[in-house]
């Protein structure tokens with residue numbers, strides 16, 4: 001078991017780490033596609049496009065039907081429609097993964113400060129955290145549109161370190177995808193991965209990290225403030 005010492009804060013990813021949001025993505029994308037006259041896509045297809053933010057998701061789901069220049073013509077219409085549909089169902093087809101609240105509570109009990117850093121837009125993220133009873137755990141919440149760059153860029157993680165007045169090596173990022181791991185490595189943070197989320201259809205075992213934990217509760221056991 002990996003033991004991470006001298007950790008003072010944890011940065012937790014949202015989609016695929018705290019919440020299984022596959023159902024929300026599936027419903028909102030297919031409602032948007034129906035408006036554009038496109039056939040529905042399977043949930044698994046959509047989920048493999050998740051992880052690099054909403055704009056990337058729109059481009060990927062349009063690329064199923066359109067060539068690149070044609071897809072660009074529909075991009076704004078797709079994004080507006082998707083945003084409206086997502087906000088209308090946000091959280092209705094999503095569920096907490098096992099051990100999430102217990103894990104966050106255990107981290108808090110150890111004296112860790114917590115931040116949520118997701119590539120989801122902030123306008124989707126805050127109501128979703130509220131709805132699922134997670135908002136209160138976090139001192140800081142950043143979305144994919146909070147900064148000019150999102151994960152796998154280290155920018156949002158470095159801002160959290162600054163906010164907390166900590167060196168990156170005192171902070172662990174926990175997430176389900178290579179975006180989380182690459183951002184953490186580039187920032188100089190430690191990183192743990194969970195194996196149950198969305199990693200673009202690829203094995204999380206191929207991602208460079210400090211370890212894989214089955215739940216956030218297990219992650220909490222592996223983190224020490226001393």
Ligand SMILES: O=C(O)COP(=O)(O)O
Pocket residue numbers: 013014015016050051052053054117118119120121151
């Ligand atoms: O919305 C996404 O692309 C994924 O968001 P995440 O960073 O919470 O996994």
Ligand SMILES: [Mg+2]
Pocket residue numbers: 013014015016017051175176177197198
């Ligand atoms: Mg994720």
